[in-house]
Amino acid sequence: MNLDSVSHLTWHIILGYIFYYPLFMSSLWIIGAIFFYFKNEKPYLTHLIPELRPNEKWEGVSILIPCYNEGQNAVETISYALNVEYPEFEVIAINDGSKDDTLEILMSIAKTNPRLKVVNLAENQGKALALHAGSLVAKYDYLIGIDGDALIDKYCVYWMMKHFIRYPAVAAVTGNPRIRNRTTLLGKIQVGEFSSIVGMIKRAQRSFGRIFTVSGVITGFRKSAVHEVGYWSPDMLTEDIDITWKLQSNGWDVHFEPRSLVWILMPETISGLWKQRLRWSMGGAQVMLKNFKVLFAPRQTHLWGLMVELILSTVWAYSMLLVILVWIASLFVPVSYLMPQQSPILPDDTSIILISACLLQFFVSKWLDGHYDKGLGKNYFWMIWYPFAYWIINLFTAVTSLPKVLFGTKGRARWVSPDRGAHQQVKKG
C-alpha cells in the first residue's frame, strides 16, 4: 500500500467517523435513557415523595446557595429554598463578596427566617471556595448545592435524599434542571437541549456506568465523601465536572434523579451562550487532561468509557473542523480526492439522517421529561434549529477550548455575571 492510498483511506475514515459517530452515540443515548426510564422512573411516576423502607429515616440536610451579585434573584431563590417540603433542613446563603445589595437582602430575609443562615465571605473567592465555606459551617451531613438564581422544587430534597439513605456508596446525586426563560428562540432551543442532551445523556450514562458530570446548579453531596476527596477545586473552571471525577475515581457512586427538579435561568443572547458554552467546554478539556491517566490505571476501569467518549468527542470536533477547512479550500483551489462531494455544513441528502436522529432524540427526551415539565412539546417546533445552528456553536466551542486550556493562563476560577435571559435585560433597561 503506497502513501497515496494510505492518505486516501485515512480521509475516508475521517469522513465516515464524522457521519457515524454522532449517529451511533445518539442511538446509544436513546437506548440507555429508555432503559433508565423503565428501571428508575416509571415505578415512581405516581409518587409525590418516595417511600422509605422500615429501617430508614429522613436525615437532616443543609441547602447551600452561593450568591454573587444576586440582588435581583435572591429573594425568590431563598424563598423557594425555605419553602421546600422536608422534615429537617437549613438554608445557607453564601454571599461571595457581591458588589450589589445581595448581602443586605440576605440579612433582611434572615431576620424573619431562623432556618436561613447567612455566610459572608469578606472577599470574592469563586464558587468552589464559597461551597467550602458553606460546607464547613453546615449543621448536617448532607449538602444540596443550588445556584443563586435557581428555584428548587418543593419535593426535590426528598427525592435526592432517598439515594443517600438507601445507598451508602452514593456520594452525589445530580438533579434535573429545567429552564424557566422561554421567551426567545435561544431560550426555546435550550429547553429542548436540556432534556435531549443533558437529561438523556445522564440517564444513559447511569444505565451504562458512570456520570460525566453532575449539574452544578442542583446537586446533593454526602459531606464525608466530599471531605475525603478534598472538596471542590478552586482552580477548575467547572468545579462540578471536577468533583464528579474526583468522587468516582475514589470509588464513590454518583446518581441522577430526574424528579429532583430545579428551575433555572439560561442565556438568551449569542454572546452569553458562547461564553457559557466555552466555559463548559474548557472545563471538560481541563478534566480530560487532568484525568487522562485513568486510562492507565487498572483500578479506574469504571471510568474508561467516559474518558474514551470524551476523547472521541474532541477528535470528532477537530475532524469536523478539518473537513470544513478542506471544503472552504476546495472552493478556491483543487484539492484532489479530498474534494468533498457536498458541503459539510449545508444540509444534503445524507445529513438528513443525522438531523432525523437529532430530532428523534428530542422526541424521546420530550416524552421522558414531559412527565415533569408539562407543555414541553410546545417547544418542539423550534427544535429544528438545533442541528442547523446549535451544532455549529458547540462545535466551535469544543475546538476553541482545548488550545485555550493548554496554552491559556491558569489560576483561580472566579465568578462572571451571566446572561440570565431576555426578561432581566428588559427590566434592567
Added chain:
Amino acid sequence: MDHHQSLIINNRSELPKAKRIIWDIVTLLLWVGFIYLWKPVFHVFYRILTLDAPGHEFADWIFEEIHSVTFINAMYLLIGTPLILFVLARLNRHHAPTEHLIFHFDDYAEYFKVEKESLQECVNSQLVTVYFDDHGHIINLEDRIVEKKK
C-alpha cells in the same frame, strides 16, 4: 405539576411583532427544507407504490436490500454495545473504602485548620463571616457579619 407553569417565563408577546413573524417563518422554512431533503426517499416510495408488480417481489427486493452487510453490522453494534456496557458497568465496581465513609466534626475543623470552639460557634450562629488568604485557605471565622466598607 400545574404550579410549574407559573415558573415559566415566556414574554414572547412583548417582543416586536415583526421579529416574531420573521422567526416563525424562518423556522417553518427550515422544517419545509428538512422535509424537502427527504424527497429522494419519498420518490423511491412513490415508485414502489406505483410499480405494477406482485407484492412478494417487492418484499424480496426490500428484504435483500435490508440484509446488506452494513445494516447487519450496524444492528450488531447497536445491540452489542449497550449489552457490553451494561455487563461491564455491573462487573466493574470500584468501591469507596468503607473505613473512610464517616468523618466527624473534629476532622472538618482539622482539615480547614480552624479552632473547634470557633467552628462550633459558627455552626450554631445564624450569621457568619469567613476570611480566606490569597491562596484560598480559610484563615478566620466569626459568628457575626462583618461588612466590608464600600
